[in-house]
Amino acid sequence: MTTATIPAAEQELSGALRERGLRVTPQRLFIYRALLRLDRHVSAEEVLAAVGESLPNVSLPTVYATLELFEEMGLVRRLGVTQGAVLYDPRPDQHDHRVCDRCGAIEDFEADLDLAAALRRAGRGGFxxxxxxxxxxxxCPRCAALAA
Known part of the structure; x- marks a missing residue:
């Protein structure tokens, strides 16, 4: 996300929080801003590091709680695509991921598959x-080249 669109996104966040009857706190704004500026799949620890200078008293549990709230609000997606830490995707729209099994890199891509049909099939038998x-x-291309 470009820095020009961050203020607009923060306004949307503020409005969405108020609609839910929640306070617009500096912690929530800084964490959201960090997600937008990092503009990649990040762990809660990476978010904490990004806001640490501006908010030295913010804790990892606060970051986790805020990320969970943002997930409930549809602002981020939680990813459990690797063996390691849970990552958060600042792009909440429907898209897919490529994961490098060697270096752990995660990239967005569009698979162009009918996921609605997959959901219908998965729903058979009462699921x-x-x-x-x-x-x-x-x-990934870099790891594939090293393996060759």
């Missing part, structure tokens, strides 16, 4: 499917 996403594992 209550909530969402579907595509995660493709393999080697």
């Amino acid at each position: 209550h499917a909530g969402r579907a996403e595509v995660v493709v594992h393999g080697l």
Whole structure:
């Protein structure tokens, strides 16, 4: 996200928080701003590091709680696509991910698959499917070149 659009996104966040009857706190604004500026898949620890200078008293539990709130609000997506830490995606729209099994790099891409059909099929037999996403594992170009 460009820095020019961050103030508009913060205004949307403020409005969405107020609609839910929640306070617009400096912690929430700084954490959201950090997500937008980092503009990649990040861990809660990375978000904490990004806001640490501006908010030295913010704690990791506060970051986790705020990220969970943002997920509930549809502002971020929680990703469990790697063996490591849970990551948060500042792009909440429907898209898919490529994961490098060697270096852990995660990239967005559009798989152009009918996920609604996958949800319908998963719903057979009484399963209550909530969402579907595509995660493709393999080697990124750099790691593939090193392996050759």
